[in-house]
Amino acid sequence: MADAGNAADSIFVGGGGEGYGLPQSLLLKYGNRHGLIAGATGTGKTVTLQVLAEGFSAAGVPVFLSDVKGDLAGLCAAGSASHKLHDAFAKRAATIGLDLQYRAFPVLFWDLFGQKGHPIRATVAEMGPLLLSRLLELSDPQEGVLNVAFRLSDEEELPLLDLKDLQALLTFLAENAEEISGRYGLVSKESVGAIQRRLLVLENQGGAELFGEPALELSDLMLTDASGAGRISILAGDRLMNSPRLYATFLLWLLSELFETLPEVGDPDKPKLVFFFDEAHLLFEDAPKALVAKVEQVARLIRSKGVGVYFITQNPADVPEDILGQLGNRVQHALRAFTAKDQKDLRLAAETYRPNPRFQIEEAIRDVGTGEAVTSFLEAKGIPGIAERTLVRPPSSQLGPVDEAVRAQLIAASPLKGKYDIAIDRDSAYERLRAKAEKAAREASDAEAEEQRKVDADREFERARRYDGKGYEAPKKTSSRSDSIGTAFAKSFARQLGTKSGQAIIRGVLGSIFGKR
CATH class of the missing domain: 1.10.150 (DNA polymerase; domain 1)
Structure with a gap:
């Protein structure tokens, strides 16, 4: 299913007017070669992400993205001629030769906290x-x-x-x-x-x-609707961004699971899934070498699984060079060069593009306005295209958030309704350790009672032995072995596991805790 402006084998991203270059499209067969959307705050990165998500969905490719500001929920609703930007959109569409048709896209809402979408979980082991x-x-x-x-x-x-x-x-x-x-x-x-x-x-x-179950099934991120359009999974990220390390770690886990689970597909005609990683700098900030190496491995090899990964960040320098070199499809919005470091980053960003004799790339990246970009997409045989100044096309879906009532209605009508809503707490480490603690506590308590019975019997025997016809000698105080270090440990461990017995577990030998198998 091709959208307005899209060919069957490509996604139309934007075009030119006077002073601009040729129309720019992302070829679907190279959609799994990854990409970068970069630029300063307010230069149009979110709209570009929305346009690419629409294009992939219209081509039957499922999409996963995080909505860190709440602006991307509008993908579920059609744009409108009553929108305040409609006139500007119509003018730009005419400039770049786009037949702009408003439409909605099939969306699945997800939320780690289960409030703005289906709960999304992983197990600790995963x-x-x-x-x-x-x-x-x-x-x-x-x-x-x-x-x-x-x-x-x-x-x-x-x-x-x-x-x-x-x-x-x-x-x-x-x-x-x-x-x-x-x-x-x-x-x-x-x-x-x-x-x-x-x-x-x-x-x-x-x-x-x-953390918990039911854990996410990756196949639920790779669905299409009845018309064949790829479903766009939108992760609510506004609250999640209050814990940026949790946000970055979760998305990296998801990428790793896709990498380890999906089969090899080689070079398909179009991706099986496209993954947008917004605020990508959070992934690499203070990251240990082992983690960066993991990301590099995933980025290098996951394309053979049919998955395209697109990093969205303010500055290309936020992405390690080894990973940046693997991002073949690029949309570079404006970078501001106020400081010496900004100017250095601007030069480095310009050097990663294939030169265009018509303009200086460094100057173009500095000067493009909101909604404009310097773009380069892979061409035939995977060769990077010449950099072009591009007017990014308007989105077909609604720009900005949607009413919570609309969100709730879509969640209620979702094909995944009820699948993840109720958490399951099945038998696992906590329950098994608690059960073994309680069993060992009962056995230790029985042993303590038996030992006390023997002590009482010994005391009675000693008492009878010392009877002299006039009375009893006071028996010597006998200490019980029951108040042992094992008993002390058991009481502590049982309390920490939440047991009611608080009795005893034999300390020391693992086999005495876990039993023989």
Whole structure:
């Protein structure tokens, strides 16, 4: 299904008038070669993102994007001649030779917090220790302890689904630090405590909502509607942006899951999914080398899975050079050059484009107005196109947010209605550790009672033995072994796991906790 201005094999992005270049289109067969939308605040990046999302959807390609300002929800509604910008849009459409037709696009709303869309969750195990360490801002020793927790989870069949599973396992690690250190390497109570404090901060930020089940099925991001248009999944990002590290980590997890799960497809005629990563600089700020290497690997290889990734940021310099070199489709809105660093960034941005003898790219990037850009899209055989000054086409859908009533109506009519709404808390690490704690507590309590019975019997025997016909000698005080270090540990661990018994767990040997299999 081609939209107005789009050919069957391309997305029309914009064109020229006097002083501008040739019409610019993104070829669908190179849509999985990734892209960049860059420019200073207020120069038109969001509208360009909206135009590309519309084009991919109209071509039957599902899209995932985050709506960090609430401006992209309008994709679900058709534009209108009554909109305040209609006259400007109509004038630009005439200038670039576009037959502008307003239309809505099929949208799925998502929200990590479950308020403005379907809840979207991942399990702790799916997130993995690397990304979770990044999310929690852990040091190397703390990350090592987290890796031990994941290893123990796998070996002892203790599924990590939500945060309370991880918290319960960390409690167990702290209480058995000495034994576990001998098996896996140093596990200090101080490191465990630091991780637990970071988890508390994450909970206070609402991050606990991300972890749990039912977990997101990636196939639900790759749907089309009855007409064949790709569904546009919009993640509500306005509240999420209050926790920028949570935002960046979640999107990176999603990319990694797509990379690891989808089959190889080579070079398809059009992408299977296009992923827009807005505020991309958040992904790379203070990121460790291992994480940047992971992003580079995903960006390099995920195109063979049929997924195109488009980074949206203010400055191309926000993206590491090795990743920037893989972004073949580019829309560069204006960059301001007020400082020496700004001027250097401007020069570097201009150097990444194929020169055009008609104008100086550096000057063009500095001078283009709102809604204009310097563009370069891959041409035949994947060759970068010559840079052109381009008037970006107006969107066909509504520019800006939609009423909450409209959003609620679309959520209620969604094909995924009810699938993710209710969280499931199935048997996992927390429940299994609690059950074993309670069982061990009962056994220890029975053993304590039996030992006390023996002590009482011994005392009675001693009392009878000392009877001299006149009375009893006062028996010597006998100490019970029941108040042992194991009992003290059990009471502590049982309390931390939320057990009511608060009795005892035998301390020391892992097998006594987990049993033999």
